């Protein structure tokens with residue numbers, strides 16, 4: 209599968225490498241143009257190319273991997289109708305994310321005061337997108353073992369579009385990480401967004417009773 213990224217940082221480097229190792233290809237974009245991502249994609253190897261935001265958005269799956277304060281600008285100018293968009297963001301309210309407990313609590317309180325989850329807010333900005341929240345529940349440093357026998361880290365996933373969510377679950381599972389479906393953006397999203405009970409904990413999948 210071909211996956212586009214809005215953002216060319218830590219999340220893109222980590223998830224991009226897992227995807228490439230699983231045989232997928234990625235298109236990486238940022239706010240400054242493809243030429244500024246040359247070293248970044250060279251480091252990821254032949255499975256990665258640098259593109260414009262539009263080129264990233266034209267991939268089968270698009271992963272939003274910019275900071276919360278940049279999200280409106282990152283989503284702007286793209287017709288999201290029908291596109292599968294993965295919200296990998298954490299809604300830190302600070303320009304430079306404060307990931308201390310106090311900072312996370314502040315972000316969570318601000319979200320609660322708005323009465324909806326951060327991914328519901330992203331869905332409102334990306335009108336018509338088939339939005340899935342995923343990849344955001346743990347620091348990337350915890351999933352940077354790229355070997356075939358890496359721990360099967362649990363990646364929580366939620367979304368209202370069942371088909372889009374199923375595709376993202378299969379995509380994540382193809383990398384050797386394990387996607388666990390928590391339900392809708394409103395219910396599941398509230399469990400794994402920043403500061404929620406299932407955010408910031410490392411879980412490894414062992415087995416499932418069929």
Ligand SMILES: NC(=O)c1ccc[n+]([C@@H]2O[C@H](COP(=O)([O-])OP(=O)(O)OC[C@H]3O[C@@H](n4cnc5c(N)ncnc54)[C@H](OP(=O)(O)O)[C@@H]3O)[C@@H](O)[C@H]2O)c1
Pocket residue numbers: 214215216217218219220237238239240261272273274275276278281282283296297298299300305343344345346347348349
């Ligand atoms: N790092 C983690 O461990 C981790 C884990 C889970 C979730 N997250 C969340 O994932 C998101 C990304 O985090 P990160 O650590 O990957 O950040 P990062 O390393 O700082 O990368 C952010 C990227 O976004 C790009 N960007 C900024 N404005 C943009 C725009 N308008 N359009 C497209 N791209 C834009 C930046 O490039 P330019 O400035 O050059 O445009 C940069 O490449 C954040 O919301 C974070 O909370 C991070």
